Amino acid sequence: MLSKFDYYKPKSIKEALDYLDNNDETRILAGGTDLMILLRRNAITCKHILDIKAIPEIQRFDYKNGEGLYIGAGVNVNQIVDSEIIEEKYPALHQAAASLASYQLRNRATLVGNICNASPGGDLPPVLLVYDAEVHIIGPEGEKMVNIKDFFLGVKKTILKDNEIVLGVLLPDVEEGDNSVYLKQSRLKGHDLATVGVAARRNNENKISLAIAAVAPIPLKLTELEDVINEKGLSNDLPDWVEGEIKKYISPISDVRSSKEYRIHISGVLAKRALQTLIEKEVN
């Protein structure tokens, strides 16, 4: 490693914020599954590592009726996979978490790290987008909640400032009858990044939400397409229609995982299958 960093592990939010304020070129460490690789490749350098794992607040992980699901920055992906309440209330989150990397990596990787890393192909952002999740940020000026769709700015870029920390993410509560699904296409089963990932949700009022990863510089919530879908209403023809329509709303590139043409094709296929799943569940 070229970076020569020292290591600081604060026990409170205040200590962490003070440290960030006084030390430029600090990187926040939670699971380290992205940060350590970037440091090792010398893709980034830093002078200080701030390990937030000893801050009690970031371990918060609870579901409250009427409020929703709070996932702290210290909660790892396997904790999400193992949560029965998530599997029941937020099925797409369970599915996306279970599809993410390998068992060992899921023991370290965190949901908050997955959004802060802001990879266009992250598995969890599309799910947070369909649930209208709020990102809980703290900084010198205090706390704020930011809607997840306003959090991403570009490839590996977020609105987070150098002196701010994401404490957690809140998924609003869901009503009885809410359902969702996450479908991912990857080169191999078990351990790969998404070639394309699609999250779809149907709430208790039959409103559809759609979000998609790895087809644009940021994870996309397909708001305009959702509006058209929700105006049309649910029908058995809807999934086929969306399969053709979705290409108007995405702008994928070709890379090592897939060609642009394949990404466009598979986005339609996954969106169709996701909607078929959500619509069929109602018929049965």
Added chain:
Amino acid sequence: MCGEHGNNCFVHVDSGLPPVGLKCVVNGEEIQACVDPTMTLLNFLRNELKLFGTKEGCGEGECGACTIIMNGETVNSCIILAVEADGAEILTVEGLAKDGELSILQQEFIKMDALQCGFCTPGMLMSARALLDRNPNPSEEEIKEALAGNFCRCTGYIPIIDAVKSAAKREREELK
């Protein structure tokens, strides 16, 4: 040398940064050390504790050769800082055998020819150990899922899966 921990001072002179104290339990033995803040846990285990069982493959958490069990859960030790293991309990492949006798899991790997070059074996064993600890009777699908982060390049996956299956069976029968 920071002078505080005698022979357990592992400060690398290359970074020139102040050392960080580290206390952990490795294979049942209490370790007190001070380390360079940029040192990975894998390098700490191999280069300083001389536990050469844990291997470095890709160095990026993809291949699983560096898999160890930390606080009961498998992790890739190549992408964890040594200082992050402060207060942790660590099990490496060297900790599987007891009193000079290989564990059932290790015996079954040998019996089933579940290794060729052996480079992936320590990581495979640790992932399999953690699986059997949380699920003593895994299905083939569950075994595959648990080992998905461990690559074998001698194409030995089938005997490895068979070894985990038969070890699970023997453990259920013999370790009641």
